[in-house]
Amino acid sequence: MDEEITDGYSEPCGQCGSVFWGVSDGGQFFCKNCHNVIERTKDCDDMNAVLSNSRISSLSTRKRKQSGKGARDWMVIEGFQLIIKLQAEALVKLGVCPQFKTDVLWIFWKRYMQKTKQAYTRELANSVSCSVDLSSDSEAESSVAFSEASSHAEVASMNGASAVSGYSSDGRSSVCSGSLDAEQYLRRKERRKLMSMPRTLAFCHLALLWVKEAITLADLLRLVSKGHVPYINVHELFPEEMRFFGKDALIFRVETIPTYSKVHDEAVELAALIDLPTFPPVSQDCLLHPALLSLRYLMDANLPDELHTLVCKVIQKTAMGKDSFLTFDPTGRKPTLLCYDLQAAALIVVTMKLLFRLDDKVEWKVARKANKKGDEMKHGKKKTKRGGKMFNLRTWFMVVQPALERAREKETQAEAMRQWKSKKPIIPSSKHKTVILKRRRVVEQLQSTFQALSGSTPEQKVSSPSTFLFLWGDKNGADGPSLHHKCLDNLMIKKQKICRIVNRKYWHTFLRKCPPGRCGDHFKDLEPTLPRMYVWLLGLFSFILGVEDAQLHNAVVQVERRLLAKPGRKSTPENLNE
Structure with missing residues (x-):
């Protein structure tokens, strides 16, 4: 194509003297030997309309005003x-x-x-x-x-x-x-x-x-x-x-x-x-409501569907499902825009702490009991209404952890391959234009040569958007088996026709708010002392949301303040039972 466009143009290059012209993507003529860019473009068919010597020999001190063709004012x-x-x-x-x-x-x-x-x-x-x-x-x-x-x-x-x-x-x-x-x-x-x-x-x-x-x-x-x-x-x-x-x-x-x-x-x-009015209310049928958002994140984390019922109870106890709490009102004295996704994930973490305590001890004891009951049912010693489909935290951890590591590695590779450089060269000033275009032409030729020799495609394929980060099930390409159908019978006891949580204690970090302007984020200092299972759970949902662990921990603390730190309430999971 370059030969057809440059045919008839026999002016020698002003730098190397050769007649070996090509046309860039922007339509400008450049020397393929020394990469010198000249002012001639492929749109100019009449040679009499341009100067006989179109090579840029010097930068004039006079400011020339361009014609309006092909360019316009913009702010x-x-x-x-x-x-x-x-x-x-x-x-x-x-x-x-x-x-x-x-x-x-x-x-x-x-x-x-x-x-x-x-x-x-x-x-x-x-x-x-x-x-x-x-x-x-x-x-x-x-x-x-x-x-x-x-x-x-x-x-x-x-x-x-x-x-x-x-x-x-x-x-x-x-x-x-x-x-x-x-x-x-x-x-x-x-x-x-x-x-x-x-x-x-x-x-x-x-x-x-x-x-x-x-x-x-x-x-x-x-x-x-x-x-x-x-x-x-x-x-x-x-x-x-x-x-x-x-x-x-x-x-x-x-x-x-x-x-x-x-x-x-x-x-x-x-x-x-911009002085916006009160936003439309976030009702229970709105997809931003924590009851619906938490169901989505439970599915993405491969947690049992039955857990959603307990999450909804936490939402009820904390009064975090009311329209007045969820709706954004910029006209208020202290307008607060909720982080709806962070709030939904924090509610799940709090519910997991209520069920398993997550202190690096109780959750593994419960997992061993679940394994023991599963072995007894395999040998026909006991039978349950659920057919032995009890949720085991250890099994869930062994399924989700490898998928999480693969997803993190894949994201790291994608970030490393991201093309931050613009395909169109950015010209910082007029005197650097020739140098920038020459360097870009050299880079493009080196890239095309390397691609031809290696047979690789440097550009990434844009993946189709998806609501979920993980895929659980038996299909090809799934991240692991689905645990959504598991039940929580081993974590609940029934007394007087009321289901109660087996776990009777609950731990939490310091819930008192720091004076504004005096303290910052304490998570870095606090993280080494926290139970490892709790930190791992924060890391799982932080990766799903694409936020820092400290942000999710702060959201968990906010939920715990509403659930446990009210006057007259005990810091135990008994408040969740009805």
Whole structure:
């Protein structure tokens, strides 16, 4: 293909003198011998329309104004609007209701632009002058650009700037970035109000909570990590007319996925910033309710279905299933956005502690008794109504532990193979453009040569999204046998027609709250003294959620405070019995 495009162009290379031209993916001519890039492109068919010598011989000190063809003005806020639109479209393709994008996320975004006055005010900073009129026409243009999935937003046209990309409205060049206001954006003092890449995920998280979708914050971050929701190198999806250059990379380029707590804190701050009203109530039929979420995590952890009944009792005793407790109200005195997934996993951990105590002693004694009863039933000495299908914690640990190690190793390998580098080269400045393009061309040729010699494919295949992390059962590719059908008869005793837990004691860490601002996280100091089985259980659910063990432990402590630390209550599991 290169020979057909470069046929007839016999100008020698200005650096090595050879006539050996190729065409890059961007349509630019480069020398295959020394990788020198010239200004000629494959779109230019008439040689008389260009200079006789198109090689870049020097950088002129005069600032040239580019033609409007192929490039247009765009602002930083327009780039973020495009990113949120792409993320919303990806979530809708994954099964989220279309109202999530058109009726909720767009309203949140418009409120943000109005409250922070980033798109509807007159501002003058350095050489960039932007004037936005809050009129019905401008609102309609923005709504169409966002809700109807147009190729680019019309924020730049609303701003009334007259320059092409990279130049200000007064004719002076803005060579530091492709956008008009990147330098001004980075120098603004009101950082709390500015948009950022983690805040785009906070927008999506708040909108998902509003429509009560089953995608929790942990699910959203996993979708981002797997590449199903655009985030890493999202600037590659920008239209060609939106030049990405220089300081734009400091705003839009990311080299890590934000943590759970980072996005959660951004969501709380964002809800207060744009003054959102009380969210729709989280009722019992909502998929974010702890009763339904805990059932999902019980299945993923290969725990018995009967355990869900006890988890629901813990939810009832702690009053953590009420609408008033679960519903997010940003207008309150101390607005609290619950971590619904963390709360559901913490309820399961507390229930496991109630049943097995998890002190590295009682759980293994119960497991030995279950093995003994199983052996007796095999020899026909005893019979039970359940046919001997009793849950054994040791058996469950031996099934789940290898699957957990394999999953961790697989995730580590996937993280090591992640391509953080952008396929499109990011040009920091005009004088480095030739060097950057030359290096990228060398790297691409080396990669293609290595791939041809080794026969390997460097790019990862994007796995299909799944609600569950593990697969339990007898099917091919399953992580292990399913234990969902096991019963808990050996852990319960029946007295006076009331089922009670065999375990009569319960241990917990210090439940008193630390003074705000004086203490931090104590889990690192506390972890060596905790029972190993409890730490392992924290690690299992922390891996399923993609959070730190300390975060889940703090959620467990919050559940225990509500269950055990109330006046007049004893720190025993007797409170769970009815």
